[in-house]
Amino acid sequence: MQPPETVPSEDETQGKGFVSDYLLYLLAAASEAASAQFHAHVRTHGLRVPEWRVLAWLHDRDGAMITRLARISLIEQSRLTRIIIQMEERGLVIRKGDTRDRRRVRVHLTDKGRQIAEQLVTDARAHETALLAQLEGGDGARLKPALAALLARLDPDGQTRGEPDA
């Protein structure tokens, strides 16, 4: 058995309860908390979070099709269709039918869209650096690999990640 010191003092006030040490909650809460500031910044550019995600992915790889963009951007497909239409109306992206497979619609950044995407990606990089720097000890360094490992395990085909052609 392990010595008791490894346990966070079983009743630091009364035992803490289930949720506050529950992995799925920690993930959701950490995601929210970590993103709050930057998402507020995104909104100052007149974008909602899903729109920023779309721009960021297109920045990495332009001309993605709707379904794929939906998967990796964590947005339901019919919602993304409408979001893309709005973004097109605002001149951020354009849609082009895929000539090989005419069911597909490919989404491309406009110059305006690319400009915003590049600015925000730059800002995001800076924000991430600052955030990781705040985590003393190994925690900051360990976090990304641990998350990546979790994702890889849960989504072996990279449906949710940047896989070239999943």
Next chain:
Amino acid sequence: MQPPETVPSEDETQGKGFVSDYLLYLLAAASEAASAQFHAHVRTHGLRVPEWRVLAWLHDRDGAMITRLARISLIEQSRLTRIIIQMEERGLVIRKGDTRDRRRVRVHLTDKGRQIAEQLVTDARAHETALLAQLEGGDGARLKPALAALLARLDPDGQTRGEPDA
């Protein structure tokens, strides 16, 4: 300069891009992926995710007020008000005005609500155990502490956590 082997082979296909290694994305995607299965299970009980979160918190500490429940359950206040009303209509919770501070509304589990909450918490524990077991190496063990550290840093007052009285 570092030897190149420490770098993830700069063009494993073309360089991967920004998003797929961006902390805020990894957090959001990992949260989604990790929760997908269990959230589906929650829905089979006729509950939406926010409702499950409310039940889980009340399971830990009954009689929370709306504002606080909203913060820790990651739900916007006016939305939670309506969700609580719906849950009350379905007999999962009851609202009681706080007699000390008559602005406050305290939410309590009904027997029915508590029964569902307990069942789901049990299921959640089992699911979490299974999930962590899948992560070989130290990743599983390191993940929760790293997330907790991130949260603690971003939310020192425990507004988002189970603090007895934040």
Next chain:
DNA sequence: CCAAATTATATGAATTTTCATACTTATTGC
């Protein structure tokens, strides 16, 4: 080559969610 199944996107309609703000009760500073 054709019918059946599958994939990609779009859309109607109901429901949810958001945002701003109203209302009520408490707290603070004078």
Next chain:
DNA sequence: GCAATAAGTATGAAAATTCATATAATTTGG
């Protein structure tokens, strides 16, 4: 003790989101 401010909850109305399904284009199997 009172006016001003803050805190807690609720609510109308606009907007977003979901769900099921339609439509169109491809792929598969025989």
